[in-house]
Amino acid sequence: MKKLKNYSKKLTFLMVLFSLTFVVQSCKQNEKQKEEIIIEKEKPEYFSLRPEVEKAYGYSHAVKIGNDIKISGAVSMDDEGNPTAIGDFAQQMRNCYADLDAILKHYGCTFDDVVVENIFTTNMQLFLENAEYRNYIYKKQFPTGSWLGVNELALPSFMIEIELEVYKPE
Structure with missing residues (x-):
């Protein structure tokens, strides 16, 4: 049972880590899209x-x-x-x-x-x-x-x- 709890904790930790990575990547992609829009507006x-x-x-x-x-x-x-x-x-x-x-x-x-x-x-x-x-x-x-x-x-x-x-x- 102890092994199952450790396994469950590790799995939960990995899921949280994966979720955070996904959120960070999503934010970076939104920032990149905003930069592209700003650059397009500032074209001479x-x-x-x-x-x-x-x-x-x-x-x-x-x-x-x-x-x-x-x-x-x-x-x-x-x-x-x-x-x-x-x-x-x-x-x-x-x-x-x-x-x-x-x-x-x-x-x-x-x-x-x-x-x-x-x-x-x-x-x-x-x-x-x-x-x-x-x-x-x-x-x-x-x-x-x-x-x-x-x-x-x-x-x-x-x-x-x-x-x-x-x-x-x-």
């Missing part, structure tokens, strides 16, 4: 506003990863990549924001979703004289960011370039 989604121009210069205008969207600097250009509004700072600025608006709309966003705005300009004085236009763009709040005076942009005719970072909760 690229967007080209002017595919031929972007390919020629070697960049993508925007990339979305998860809830974050990074938008390359917008400049005042036509669909062939030629500068527009040459010498007209205010119009170049409006053209930049028009392109940025088109990209935001592609992702179902507005300027209310912008969290960072960096402005690069070859003429800080002209930018400051026209900065008030941003009140028409940002109606709720202004994003963080920097205003940088630079010697030149990609082409000599460009006077301003604006890049954005966006956070869009799902």
Whole structure:
């Protein structure tokens, strides 16, 4: 009888051990599935506003990863990549924001979703004289960011370039 009790205890112990192993493996598999889902959600989604121009210069205008969207600097250009509004700072600025608006709309966003705005300009004085236009763009709040005076942009005719970072909760 004593041997039977020892055998029964050993069998019970093995069953508990087996059950725990099964539970741990099941949890690990669930965690692995969650990781795969998270990785799938964070796969970069690229967007080209002017595919031929972007390919020629070697960049993508925007990339979305998860809830974050990074938008390359917008400049005042036509669909062939030629500068527009040459010498007209205010119009170049409006053209930049028009392109940025088109990209935001592609992702179902507005300027209310912008969290960072960096402005690069070859003429800080002209930018400051026209900065008030941003009140028409940002109606709720202004994003963080920097205003940088630079010697030149990609082409000599460009006077301003604006890049954005966006956070869009799902």
